[in-house]
Amino acid sequence: MAKHLLQTGDLTKEEIEEIFDDAKDFLIKKPKSLLKNKLIITIFFESSTRTRSSFEVAAKRLGAEVVSLDVSRSSTKKGETLYDTAANLDAMGPNAIVVRHAHAGVPNILAKYVNCSLINGGDGAHAHPTQALLDLFTIKKYLGDVKNRKIAIVGDIKNSRVANSNISLLKRFGMDITLVAPPHFLPKRDDVKMSYSLKKIIDEVDVIMSLRTQTERHKLPFYASLKDYASDFCITKDLIKDKDIIILHPGPVHRNIDISDEVLADPRCKVLEQVKNGVAVRMAVLKKLIMENG
Ligand code: NCD
Numbered sequence: 001m002a003k004h005l006l007q008t009g010d011l012t013k014e015e016i017e018e019i020f021d022d023a024k025d026f027l028i029k030k031p032k033s034l035l036k037n038k039l040i041i042t043i044f045f046e047s048s049t050r051t052r053s054s055f056e057v058a059a060k061r062l063g064a065e066v067v068s069l070d071v072s073r074s075s076t077k078k079g080e081t082l083y084d085t086a087a088n089l090d091a092m093g094p095n096a097i098v099v100r101h102a103h104a105g106v107p108n109i110l111a112k113y114v115n116c117s118l119i120n121g122g123d124g125a126h127a128h129p130t131q132a133l134l135d136l137f138t139i140k141k142y143l144g145d146v147k148n149r150k151i152a153i154v155g156d157i158k159n160s161r162v163a164n165s166n167i168s169l170l171k172r173f174g175m176d177i178t179l180v181a182p183p184h185f186l187p188k189r190d191d192v193k194m195s196y197s198l199k200k201i202i203d204e205v206d207v208i209m210s211l212r213t214q215t216e217r218h219k220l221p222f223y224a225s226l227k228d229y230a231s232d233f234c235i236t237k238d239l240i241k242d243k244d245i246i247i248l249h250p251g252p253v254h255r256n257i258d259i260s261d262e263v264l265a266d267p268r269c270k271v272l273e274q275v276k277n278g279v280a281v282r283m284a285v286l287k288k289l290i291m292e293n294g
Helices: 013-026 050-061 082-091 106-113 129-143 161-172 226-233 271-292
Strands: 039-044 065-069 096-101 117-123 150-154 176-180 193-195 207-210 246-248
Touching: 013 129, 013 271, 039 050, 039 082, 050 065, 050 096, 050 117, 050 129, 050 271, 082 096, 082 106, 096 106, 096 271, 106 117, 117 129, 117 271, 129 161, 129 207, 129 246, 129 271, 150 161, 161 176, 246 271
Parallel strands: 039 065, 039 096, 096 117, 150 176, 150 207, 176 193, 207 246
Antiparallel strands: none
């Protein structure tokens, strides 16, 4: 078992299945003493609504102590380097540190400076492993075996760590992936199919994963208004009709740009279930990393 979870490739398929088995149990049971006397520190250098609270709820449900560093008030503001911050926190003896940073690669570097497990809670446009795990967990609940099943990942794929982690994870589990976006949102890669048109692929797919336009990572505005983007890429009732599909989104959703109000309220839309599953999957990840790494 790898000590850190920096990208989904740090886990074998067998380890992922074990995590999913545990996560299924954790949807029902909350074994309060499993991580008793363990300490988990969360440091989020970039804003987060779901991921940070999800990790904190997960840790608490297993009985661990949680300390979350408020970066805006910490010594980082006083010029302390990232490495010194991490090394100092590590010296307090946590069992795991969860880190999010706007720059790709920061968790991989920090992992070299700490003795505990380091979990990547999202780094730049690079990776967001626990999000991809909870997405696959949610997809498997509806499709069972995902091999050869079809998914369209729609939106600002080039700038999305969620897309990156999902592409590598879902490919490993045999899913047939099509990236759907305007050309400037598509990454340069030749190992997955790509399309500029949702309408062309909608009849073939079992799952749609919609992603937010990552406006904070655009150097230049791509659209005069996000409404122009929405007219081609918003997931609407008119597009999905009564098809047998599920719709995912990692959040935060741009309403009526990524997904319409009507589809968000449709039972095929699993956005809130992803959030619920996310806590269970993170409980299982914390359990595995902390209990197997001593
Ligand atoms: C995403 C993130 O921050 O990477 N959200 C999340 O963690 N659930 C996606 C996003 O910001 O669009």
